[in-house]
Amino acid sequence: MMRIDIISCVPSLLESFFAHSILKRAQQGGHAEVVLHDIRDYSVNKHRTIDDYAFGGGAGMVLQIEPIARCIRALQAQRNYDEVIYLTPDGELMEQKMVNQLSLKGNLIMLCGHYKGVDQRVRDLFITKEISIGDYVLSGGELAAAVLADAIIRLVPGVLNDETSALTDSFQDNLLAPPVYSRPSDFEGNIVPEILMSGHEAKIEEWRYEQSVKRTRERRPDLLK
Ligand code: 6GU
Numbered sequence: 261m262m263r264i265d266i267i268s269c270v271p272s273l274l275e276s277f278f279a280h281s282i283l284k285r286a287q288q289g290g291h292a293e294v295v296l297h298d299i300r301d302y303s304v305n306k307h308r309t310i311d312d313y314a315f316g317g318g319a320g321m322v323l324q325i326e327p328i329a330r331c332i333r334a335l336q337a338q339r340n341y342d343e344v345i346y347l348t349p350d351g352e353l354m355e356q357k358m359v360n361q362l363s364l365k366g367n368l369i370m371l372c373g374h375y376k377g378v379d380q381r382v383r384d385l386f387i388t389k390e391i392s393i394g395d396y397v398l399s400g401g402e403l404a405a406a407v408l409a410d411a412i413i414r415l416v417p418g419v420l421n422d423e424t425s426a427l428t429d430s431f432q433d434n435l436l437a438p439p440v441y442s443r444p445s446d447f448e449g450n451i452v453p454e455i456l457m458s459g460h461e462a463k464i465e466e467w468r469y470e471q472s473v474k475r476t477r478e479r480r481p482d483l484l485k
Pocket of ligand 1: 346349373391394396397398399400404
C-alpha cells in the first residue's frame with residue numbers, strides 16, 4: 261500500500277483530480293492512498309499566515325518555514341517516509357526511470373511550492389529529493405505533484421489490469437508506443453493496416469515493434485542514443 265501525503269497552500273486544487281478514474285480505483289482498491297494537507301492548518305499565528313516578504317528584498321512572497329516544518333513533523337511522527345519531495349522548476353527533471361523507482365517506495369511526502377518558493381531552510385532541513393516536471397514555469401507545484409503522483413500510482417502493482425498494463429507504455433523501453441486502431445476498419449476510405457486484422461500474433465508484434473522504432477526515430481531520436 262503506497263501512501264502519498266501532499267502538502268499545499270491550495271489543496272482544493274488537487275481534490276477532484278484524485279477523486280477520479282484510475283487514481284480513484286487505486287484508492288478504493290487499497291493500493292494507494294493520497295492525503296492532502298493545507299499548510300494554513302499548521303500556521304503558528306492567529307492570522308493563519310504562511311508567507312512573508314523575502315529578506316533582502318525582491319519581488320514575491322516566500323512560504324515560511326514554521327507551518328511547513330510543523331506539518332512535515334506531524335506526519336513524520338506518525339510513520340516513516342521514504343522521500344520528502346519538493347516540486348520545483350530547479351529540481352531534477354522527471355523521467356520514467358525516476359517514476360519507476362518511486363513507485364517501489366512505501367510512503368512519500370510531496371511539498372508544493374508557490375509564489376517565489378519556500379524558505380531555503382525547508383529544503384536544507386526536510387527535503388530529500390527535488391523534482392521538476394519540465395523546463396517551463398507553472399504558477400505552483402500542485403499540477404506538478406498531480407503529474408508525479410499519477411505517474412507513480414499507476415505503476416503500483418494491482419492498480420492497472422492487463423488492458424491498461426504499463427508494460428506497453430511509451431518510454432518503458434525507451435521507445436514511443438506504436439499506433440493503435442479500433443472499429444470501424446474503414447472510416448471514409450481510411451483503412452486500418454491489414455496486418456492488424458490478420459490474426460497473426462507474431463507478425464503483429466513485429467509490426468508494432470517496427471512502428472515504435474520508426475516513431476521514436478522520427479519524433480524523439482534522442483531516446484535511441
Ligand atoms: Cl515542480 N513547479 C513549478 N512551479 N513549475 C514547474 C515545475 C514545478 N516543474 C516545471 N515547472
